Each structure stands twice: as C-alpha cells, then as structure tokens.
Amino acid sequence: MAESAIQGIKTVLHPVKDLATAESVYTALLGIKPQTVSDFYVGYDVAGQHIGLVPGAGTQGMSAPVTYWHVPDIEAKLAEVIAAGATVQNPAADVGGGRLVATVTDVDGNVLGLLQDS
Template identity: 30%
Template sequence: MSLRGFATINYWADDVVAAAAWYAEALGVEPYFQRPGPDGKLAYAEFRIGDNEAELGLVSRAFAPPGLPDQPGGALMYWHVDDLEGTVARLLDLGATEFEPVTVRGHDFVTASVVDPFGNLLGVMYNPHYVEKFGAAAGTS
C-alpha cells in the first residue's frame, strides 16, 4: 500500500449553494463541477485548487456518513498558503471563526485553522517543504 497524495477533501454543508458561494469568494474561483441531489437542489460542488489541482468538494450534509459528528473535530487537513496571516485574516473577514490561532511549530512550519460558516475545519499552514517542492506563488517573497 502506498498513499500517493491528497486527492479530494469533502466539507459538509446544510446549504451547498451558500457554501459554494462562500468558498468561491474565499478562493477567488468558481466550482468547476456541480451536481443536484434527488430533490433538484444543489447537493455537490467541487473546486480544483492549488498547484496539484486538489479537489475540495462541498457535499450536502444529507449525504454524510451515519454518525458523522456535527461539531468541528476529527482530522485536520492543512492547505499550504504563502501568506498565512493574510489568509487567516481574509477567512475571518468572510465569517469564519478561529479554531486554532497562528501557531509556530518550529523549523519555519506555521499553522492555523478556522471553522467555516458551515461547521467545517479549514486548516492553513506555511510549509517550507511545500515551497521547496513547488516554489512560492508569483508575487510572494
């Protein structure tokens, strides 16, 4: 067995339309794929983001696995960002709430996390290994 890389992360939302609009504003891109549920309402919206075009899927909570907690918790996946403090400030301005403040982990690794307006944990980090592998984004120092 070999885990070859992050493929898709799903965030749950009672209102996928509102979640898709919030993430489109936060990410600066529209979802590339959307699918309605049996009731005709939007049940899934997917974004491709970052250097590897990782998939962020927004799924109607109606399709969540049984027993999934309705409070933030569990695994916390971090997205690399070149400007951690600016990203956190923007997410908070858009209505997210702080879960974990900006925290220096050592060796230039810095993390933070927020709870999006739909109850999902969204982790962001500055990861020097990521920059070594993919470089910094254009316009960053």
C-alpha cells in the first residue's frame, strides 16, 4: 500500500433543500457568519474545518452529509481506494481555484469524499 500524508477530514458538505433557512440554522449553530455565500453554495470556516451547504445536492447523488478527506494526490488516492474495493461515484473534478474533489462509495454504500488543494 502506498504511503500517503492524509490530512484528515477538514471539509463536510451538507445537502440542503432551502439554502436561506439552512444558512440561518448553521449561522446560529456555529456562531459565525459564512465566509462564502452564493446561490449555489454557503461555506463556513470554523475550528479548522470547512462546513458547506449545497442546495440541490440530490442531483449530485448527495443524500446525506459527505466528509472530505484532504489528500496530497487525489488521483493516487483514488487508485488506492478503488484497488481496495471502492467504487467511483464522481471522478476528480476541478471545482475552482485548482481544488480537486472526487467521491467514492465503500462496499456498504457510504460516500467518501477526497479533496486536493493545489
């Protein structure tokens, strides 16, 4: 097995139906205003983690929160977890600023996110 410097879970994305209401709830919960606000995403940076709210995430196959493991080489990590039995749900894609994300499912159907910052 290849050695990797996993940086841990630093990002959790939550699918939401009503972005404005979800923003109010998470702002109250976290005690801070979001750092990113748009019609398609609201994001908070708190306690070393990024918490994101994603409207319409069901169309992206997201039915529950997805945790994203930060990795130094997303393609290498994808190859490792696929070889171990995971199935690609969404291949690595640039979501802006050189940030790459991908999701896989484990053998029990749990969705695992991978994230590589440039």
